[in-house]
Structures are given as structure tokens and as C-alpha cells.
Amino acid sequence: GRNTRLYCLAHPAGLAVIYDSGIHCLSDWYSASLNSPARDCLYNLPTGWDESQMLAGEPGVYVNMAKRSGANWYVGAICDTPRDAVIDLGFLEEGATYYASIFKDGSNIEEIVPEYRMVTREDTLTIPMIDTGGVVVKIMAEDPGMPESIRLSETGVTLRQNESFSLTATLDPEDKGNVAVTWASSNPQVASVGGGKVSALQVGTALITAGCTN
Numbered sequence: 678g679r680n681t682r683l684y685c686l687a688h689p690a691g692l693a694v695i696y697d698s699g700i701h702c703l704s705d706w707y708s709a710s711l712n713s714p715a716r717d718c719l720y721n722l723p724t725g726w727d728e729s730q731m732l733a734g735e736p737g738v739y740v741n742m743a744k745r746s747g748a749n750w751y752v753g754a755i756c757d758t759p760r761d762a763v764i765d766l767g768f769l770e771e772g773a774t775y776y777a778s779i780f781k782d783g784s785n786i787e788e789i790v791p792e793y794r795m796v797t798r799e800d801t802l803t804i805p806m807i808d809t810g811g812v813v814v815k816i817m818a819e820d821p822g823m824p825e826s827i828r829l830s831e832t833g834v835t836l837r838q839n840e841s842f843s844l845t846a847t848l849d850p851e852d853k854g855n856v857a858v859t860w861a862s863s864n865p866q867v868a869s870v871g872g873g874k875v876s877a878l879q880v881g882t883a884l885i886t887a888g889c890t891n
Contacts (some may be wrong), residue, residue, distance in 0.1 A: 684809040685786040690715050691811030694753025695742045699724050713872075714791040714857045715780035717848060718815045722751070730768055739806075743768055748818035750775075754804070755811040762804040762812050769798035769816070776817045777802075782810040791857040824848040827858070827887050836868070836877035844873045846887040859888045 689703050690713070701722055713719070723746035732752070734740035739756040741764060750769065754762035769775055779792040781804050796802070796816065804812050830845035846858045860870040867881035875885055 685782050685807060685811060686713065686789050687715075687780060687782045687806075687813065688755050688809055688811035690719060690780055690789070690813040691753040691755040693719055693722055694744060694751045694813055695740060695755065697726070713780075714789050715813055716858075718778060718780060718813065732764060750814075750816040752814040752816070753811070754806065754813075756806045757809065759805075759807050759810070762802070762806055764802040764804065764814070766796055766800045766802065766816075767798050769796070770818075771798055773797065773818065776820050778815045778817070779804065779812065780814070781805070781812040782807045793857075823889060824850060827889065829885075829887060834875065836875070838877050838879060841874055841876045844870075844875060844885065844887075846873060848889070857890055859890050861886050861888070 693701055693703055701719075701724065703719065726744045726746055728745040730743045732741040732743055734742075737757065739754070739760055739762075741752065741754040741762055743750055743752045743764075745751075752764055754764070756762070775796050777794050777796045779794070779802070780789050781792065782788070783790045786807070786809070802814070806812060826849045828847045828849065830847070834842050836842055848858070858873075860873060862868050862870045862875075862883045862885055864881060864883035867877070867879055868883035868885065869876045869878060870885050
């Protein structure tokens, strides 16, 4: 059914790298990717690859795949039961430093946790995946920096108690793979926010803001 989630949010994110597609179509509801911390990484995925490497896998159990587009690498991993995605970065260029954006499982199937770090070919990433979990990693040859501005999909919304509404934050420029959008409410007793979803808790006014962090 539409309200039943069978896989972690990070699972279809990993699939987007593992499977080749001339037109990417994420295997999830549109609303799930719209406010995902991995949104800008996924929205700018290449549709063709210069190189692919099967890092590890076992049919029906798990797979770790690395693909290169130009100077940048992408890694997708998925699993059926909990395990670590062990990613040896020996495929990177010797002597170079890269900037990795990691989008991995959180504590439950509805959560994606971003992590950012500098890496070299000497590093091995060990990333825990939960049941039906996954991970997507974008490894950039150049530091993409921070976006210049953030634009919200709405400037004002009125909600009744216990109603919710999803805001979308658009970065400018969009392809900033080393940042994640953070959300805050000026009055969390009145309205809470997480991943862009605003929930009205009681009567009052709250200012919802979005920011960036790396």
C-alpha cells in the first residue's frame, strides 16, 4: 500500500547509482526525495558513466558498486539484512585529496544521515546499513564550496492543529554535494520541523528557517 514503506530511504538512493538509467527514476515516492538530505546529490546524478567497478557483493544479500563520471566518483550500496558497507577507496587517483558526501541510514527506515569528509585512496569507508538499508556516496575531485542562497517553496502557510505541510528548500547553485539542509523552528512548541515537514502542534505562530551545514 501507499503508506507502507518496505525499504529504508537510503536504499533507493543507493539503487540510483547501482543501476544504469538514461532517465533517472528513483524507486520511491516523489515527496521522499524532494526533502531528502541527498536530494541535490541524486538530482545531479550522471546518466552515463566513464568507468564502473564492482567492489563487493553477494546475490540477494548485498552489493557495493563504484562508478566514475569525469573526475568524480559515486558509490552505491544496498543490503537485505544489517551489515557494514566496507568501501576500499583504492580506485581513487594516487596523491589526490577528494571531498566525500556520504548519505547513509539513520536509526530508522525514514531517516538519511549526511556526513562529509576528505578522503584519499588510502582510506576505507565502513558505513553501517540497517535492515533493507543502503548508502550513496559522492566523491568529488574539487571542493564544491557552499551555496550562495536558499529558496523555500512557500513564504507562509496556515495549518490547523495536527496538520502538516512539506516545504522544499532549493539551493543556488544546486550542485553543492558537500552540504546538507538544516531546518529550525522559532517556536517548536507550536510547530516542529524535520526534513522540511512542518507539523502544527498547538495554536500560535512559528518561523521556519532553512540553513546549510558541512
